[in-house]
Amino acid sequence: MKIIAPLLFASPLVLAACATQELPIEARIAHATPAVMVTARGETAPVGTANADAADDPAIWRNPADPAKSLVLGTDKKAGLHVYDLAGKSLHFLDAARINNIDLRDDVVINGQRGVLAVASDRTDPANAKLALFRLDTDSAQLSLLGHVAAGPNEAYGLCLGRDAAGLSAFLVLKDGTVRQILLDTSGATPSGRIVRTMKLSSQAEGCAVDDRTHTLYVAEENVALWRFDARASGSTAPTKIAAADGKNLVADAEGVAVAPIGDRDGYIIVSSQGDNAYTLYRIRDDSYVGRFRVGPGSIGGTEETDGIEMALGDMGPKYPGGLFVVQDGENAPHAQNFKFVAWDDVKNALGL
Template sequence: MRAAFLALLLGGCAVTPPPVATPAAAPMVAAVAETDPVDTAADAADDPAIWRNRRNPAASLVIGTDKKAGIHVYDLSGKRLSFTPAARLNNVDLRDVGGRVIAVASDRADEAQAHVALFTLDTVARRLVPMGRFPVGAGEAYGMCLWTRKADKALFGFVVMKDGRIDQVAIDLPPGKPPVVRTVRSMKLGTQSEGCVVDDRTATLYVAEEDVGLWRFDADPAAPTTPTLITKVDGTTLVADAEGLAIALEGRRGGYLIVSSQGDNAYSLYRLPDLSYAGRFRIGGGTIDGTSDTDGIELIAGNFGPRFPHGLMVAQDGDNAPETQNFKLVSWRDVKRALRLR
């Protein structure tokens, strides 16, 4: 009798585990092209950036890092045009600065001392020309994104350290002299972070804290360093790790913030400027294999020729078996159609 009573008592105290989150539906969008695979095996390809050729959009270029070997330049068919050796480049971004295209990458060659590597993109020869590597601060450089200040066209970079610290650097490019890179402020998130992007229109920095969610900061170096949480990793609309970030600009303040939802091989969208959830999709379902375990992404809206008439998205593919990793090219028009975005 006593045993039966104890069993009944213990059964009544049992705690029901919380329900497991299920990722929200995500329609497939087929890749239009893919790049040549990188030369190194395992986890190597990492982050892309896009240069849009305004005179001939179909002749635009994609650059992509191989974090074990260097950095590649591709055309929009995915053909590798050039390769620049460099040790352990991770994330990359670029901007037009005074008639030159400047690419800046986070440099992890020294895990105790973060660096950035600067390049000029020769758009005629279609190759990257090194300008040097420059120390930033203590730590391992992970993420990298650029911001051009509207008021004076000053160039700034945000270097996201592996531990969540974010160093903002001013990048000065005096004519005929070496670049000058100096840290102007630091910010901090609590845990490992990497992906970042800046909306130049609103001077807003977005950063992905991998297991927590998406944050925003004011990009102005004189602004407070307190972040604002946009959305949490919830296992439904955003599945850890939250990785690469990109922005599709539309008009003065509109468009979409896109994030790699790495945990379920998807991409989540948030509508600008209110950052309301707008849907999610996966890359796959076509003659080109899909993506999985995506780290870096990039997206630029606008005409990129007949195959990408409304914009170009590039996503790193973490599993391109039987070949090594590469990058997939997707039409922004196809994404908007799949999600019924206006």
Template sequence: MRTSFTTLSMIVKQGSGALLPALLLGACATTPEEPAVRLPAVEVPASGETKPVGTVNDDAADDPAIWRNRGDPAASLVLGTDKKAGLYVYGLDGEVRDFAAAGRLNNVDLREVTLASGQTAVLVAASDRGDEAEPRIALFWLDTATGKLRDLGTQSFLASGHRAMEAYGFCMGAPLGEGELARAYVVMKDGTVAESALTEADGRIRAAFTREVKVATQAEGCVIDDATHTLYLAEEDVGIWQVALGAATLVPEALAKVGARDGLVDDVEGLALARGEDGKAWLIASSQGDSAYAVFTLPDGVYAGRFRINGGELGGTSETDGIEVALGDFGPKYPGGLFMAQDGDNAPHAQNFKLVAWDAIRAALKLD
């Protein structure tokens, strides 16, 4: 376990609505804020990129997701949000396969789920910011043969007694109860993370609020490690928290801190988790403040190094919001896995997403 952050209070609420006492993490005495430490970062070139999003002259591209085609790895698909307009599906060649004009979708995730019929399907979900007072989850089926999205509408999941909040970050994890397809985690701008159970009935997907956990300030990036049932959450100006989802009470514990020698310069944005068949796993975080990516070995959270996407014919990335990674064969350019990052400055074009071979990152950082 890493040392807890100091002087930050955490408020945890359970599905019953009972408010538990605030938890003061670390010592009661305050300590001087540590200066930002910019550790060195190795450069890794992008091997591919997507077409730019349709919204120009604005901060629009945000968060990616990856679906791996096990039968034909080179035919895998990647998705990315245009947070002003909707959701894109791309091939690994970067060409657009589909676009859902679904409005202000911020973060996206996908999962292969087993339906009541026994069939498997790819469920795509995203945080919907269309109504800033009522957080919603936008839902889609992904037709992996055609690359097309089927819009399932949006789901509101908070009870009427909840305060108005804006949906911001989003991730999905394995089901934790009978009859569930998955658990969904919507990160609100105020640091609240609301967990919902996603279920299927009569071809419709429902979201039912289960419980929530809160950090003190604005958060967005999150990812679930299904192997350990752990939620990792990025509090933008503070650092990265880990939350054991199997526990009766959700309690954030510190993993890495902005300003310490953890390779993080605020804002801490997207999070991604790489877990191989050999059981080795790494957490990657977008260190937006200096356009780098910090890597931590799991489960202990030991800092393993930093890299930047730079060099090569496609150029680098800067001020990255969302990231994603998936291991396994993705064809000749990405035989060991694929890392994907939003590029905040793709001038003279609109923002897009860069694709990087995981093997290149692993070799550059000498990850065992």
């Protein structure tokens, strides 16, 4: 989401990022590091809220028995939550009010049975953050609300899930850069959670993702940098900078974050470089810059001003070899916003990975 606000006593890096944002998009693209081009192979139906900044964040459930029948969840932050198939059809819509970001985990104990748990940041009350918890019935592609978990004061914004020895945690990113780790319990009739840690960045942040293999939390501070934290409930709360929003490799706003895991400790972190309509990759094993790409127009339109992104590697059916990369499209005229589907092999080939 592009927000440019007055900044008092801001750091030079933040001021430079805001100055870059003020440039026309053509100038931002010209100033940035070159990006290769790929095209989408699919897209979802537009969200129901027209003429508004509405679609925001996706999550992917991979069907292990038949990957082509996997499901994609997508938020309409003005109205609720969609369940899409890989043809982009909305199979179910749940009126869930103002939810913003969404993530899911399989094999979670829900009311005594194992299933798929989806968790969203609930912005209905800007003064009091909440998590909205849902069960995804993968046979019927239906969502049902399990309940809400209070998450402290201020407005809920970004969200991602992670597992460690302590259990399943929701990482809730507030608008002011505060990150709360909430340990969840969905084993009983009513879900509950408790805040086990608080971390802090200096300014507005939203996009986040957790690598469960390495217990690493990645957070995009929109005008400043991509950071990583120890994601374990017992870990340090100090952030480590991976890359600055320098207007070149990463152009503010830095938005959605996704992890493409390969092997035990390798793979890529992908960040939406929203300021120049691109996506930037960093290598997990050493935080090094890898490359950039854009989703350009083809038989399906390209993407602009992307908020949320998600990645699922592996077999996702014949249309998406190598995996599925889902991106929110902030400009889908003449229709409402939607989500575009990209084959991971197309990205790999374009970048020579």
